[in-house]
Structures are given as structure tokens and as C-alpha cells.
Amino acid sequence: MSAPGSAASGVPHLDVDPFDMMFFADPYPTHELLREAGPVVYLDKWKVYGVARYAEVHAVLNDPATFCSSRGVGLSDFKKETPWRPPSLILEADPPAHTRTRAVLSKVLSPTVMKQVRDRFAAAAEERVDALIEKRSFDAIADLAEAYPLSIFPDALGLKPEGREHLIPYASVVFNAFGPPNQLRQEAIERSMPHQAYVAEQCQRENLAPGGFGACIHAQVDEGAITAAEAPLLVRSLLSAGLDTTVNGIGAALYCLARFPDQWQRLRSDLSLARGAFEEAVRFESPVQTFFRTTTREVELSGARIGEGEKVLMFLAAANRDPRRWDSPDSYDITRRTSGHVGFGSGIHMCVGQLVARLEGEVMLTALARRVAKIEITGEPKRRFNNTLRGLDSLPVTITPA
């Protein structure tokens, strides 16, 4: 067969680095370029295929037999390189192994369990808003987008109070590590030892409080669903993917609602829109920007021939603003029908924690909209750079109580 993405296969080659600081500062023109170049593109810089249109991203996500996860969902191919940490038993697994571990986490984070934690999550959101109303001026990232999930999620997991300061730095390493071997990835991994040590320790059964998500995972060992050796690694998945993602999700919603005051007023006049406002922020900002797959065989995708063992980069964020799929994709509209967006992925790996994320987003935005008349941005927002996550480092705001 022809060389990857050679002229013969008709796949356009682009000289674009989607893991570069310049790109992160403003990814939208490049997203458009990627979408318009063709249904499948080839990125010479990292020698990977890319898909940025909704139809192809959705197709790749929903064909896990051809586009697998077990060779890593970052650039690194686990068949050729040793992973930086033991692979995830769910994210970096294929059926049938994935089916079994996935069933365990689905049960631990089910709609039934969400009903049980809802009141607690809502009360904590009210408390946070009380504190912020006292302050009036604050950093919407540190004091809200981070402070709120930190006040509930580690407790819901059953973590000890000591050492929680490792959680966000650990997640930041995990999400940087999906990227190419650039400075962000290398530095993150070099500094990761203390965070890895903390996480490994917390995943052990004796360190997880009874009744929490962590203990519920270990209880599945007694049911025979997983082995005692697997349980800590599944707890690790929640530590990796359950906190920083929602920090960026809530941060995205706040940034949208502060920038688009008409949408904020709309939310205030109908609090039942809170859940939709959060979901639309996940589509609009796509806190998780990208994931990779690896081909298990030669495959034709929308006319492009891709060989076996090739990495395919899925631009979730670009798919979420593809004009082929969305009306006015670049406007933030809290009443939009967002069903089908790929901000949480799609198919068998679709975010297993999506209900936790939505619950946090909904109760936080409800509490805020009930008590706050106006949110004003009072300083230059600062971006936080990560190979996979998109979000802010700080967002100075002043609020006016209702």
C-alpha cells in the first residue's frame, strides 16, 4: 500500500501542530481549516491522521473494533512504546475486557446513585455561592470552578483529607500525557512521581471511606465482577478523569455565562435551563478537546484509505462546532438541543462519569442563577495550557447579588 496519507490516497497533508501554544491560544481558525480540508487529513508534524468533521468523529468513536483504544488514546502507541503508567483498565481497553470494567463503573455512577448524592451536591453548591456573595469579587476558576468540585468529589469518592492537593496536578499530568512528546508532556511526566505515589496509595481499599464511589468499586470484588488487583486501577480512573474535567466544565459554563449576559438573563428567568446551560458549555468549549484511536486493520473512511496501526486524532471540539451538524455552531445558546454532541465522546467509551459532571454543573448554575443578578469579567482571563484539556487558569469576576 501507499505511504501514509500519500497523494495517491487523496488525503490532504496539513502543516498544523494542534499541540502548540499558538494553537491553544486560538484553536478555532485551525479547527475550521482541518474541517474544510477534507473528511480525513494527515498531520505531517506528528505523522497521524486527523478527523475534525462531526460525521467522521462520530463514525470513528462508534467503530471500536477498527479504531481501538487498547493501543492508547494518546499519540503514544502502546504496541511500540512502554506506557508512562500502567494502562487504564477502561479507557485504554477494548471489548471484551472493557465491557466488564465498564459495567462496574456504570453501576457505581448510575442514575440511581446520582439521586442519592443530589441533595448533598446541591447543598454544597448553595454554600459555595453564599461564600462568594460575601466576597463579591473573586477568581471564578480558583474560588468556584475548582473550589466547588473539590468540596464534594473527593468526599464522594471517600478520599482521606490529607494529600488532596495532588489531585488536580495528577489529572493535569494524565491529560498532558495523551499529547505528543512536547515540553508540556515531558515536564509533566518528569514531575509526576509524588502525584503518582499519592494516587496509588489512595486507590487501596483500606484508604477509601465506606459508602463512597471508591469503596463501591472495591465491593464489586466481593461480587466477583472484578479482581482485587483490578479494583485500585478502576478507582484510579475516577481520580484521573473525575475532577479536573469538571473543573474545566464548570469553568467553561461560567466563562460562557459571563461573556454572554443575554444567556445569563435567560437562565435567571427560567432555572430549569441550568442543566442545558451546562451541557451547551460542554459542547461550545469542549473541555476535553481531543482523543486518539489506533487502527486495527486497513480501513476506508469517507474515501480515505488508512493502513493498519495508524493513529487517528479525533477533534471533538471541532466536531462540536461543525456547521454540517449544528446551526449557528459558534453561538452559545442555552436552549439548544445538544443531544448528540461529542464533548463526552460517543459509543462504548462515552464518558462514564457524565451524570456526575451534569449533576455538578446543574446544581452549581442553579444556585448561582437564583442568587446572582450579574456576573462581570473584571480582568484579563488567563488560559491554562494542557495537551488535552481546554480551560482557564484564572477569570477575575465581580458579581451583583439579586
Add this chain to the structure above:
Amino acid sequence: MPAITFIHPDGKSDRVETSGGESAMQAATRHGLDGILAECGGNAMCATCHVYVDESWLARLPAVADDEDALLDGTAAERLPNSRLSCQINITPELDGLVLLLPDRQV
């Protein structure tokens, strides 16, 4: 193409044409129907596409799978014996005329 009817809690009804191989959820969202949220896009993960199946149709639907059964325990409106997730009901020609009742809330 088979058509199906959704009945809203206020008694109002909407008849929806389905297109080949669609689920009841997909038909509803494609027509912009209120009352089906489908937050997970049909991946059987959210239970926000809950419907009550008209009793006369119940026996004609394929059985509830284990994952659907577990999700139904978490629906926002009360689970009844005729509760189903509309994303798990594929509309085949035999289901032409199916009647589904919408619950008063999905979250």
C-alpha cells in the same frame, strides 16, 4: 415508513414519521419533540429518554436488556411496569402505530 405517536402529560399528542432503522428517541429528537431529553445521545447511559409504553403495545416490544433495566431504576419520573428507554426501541415496520406516553420530567 412507520409512524409513532407520543402523548404528552397534558394529553396533547404528536405523530412522528420515523426513517429507516431509527430508534423512537432519534425520531423524537429529529422532530424537535419536547419531553425527550436524550442527554447521552442514545448510548444507554442517561435515562433521560424515558417513556411509558401504551399497554396494548407492551408485549410486542423486544425484552428489556440488563443495562436498560438498571438505568430504568434511575429515571426521574416514577418507574412503572411499562417504562422503557426510547433510545432502546428500534422502530421496525411491525411497530407502525406505536403509542408512547411521555413522563412529566426527565431529570
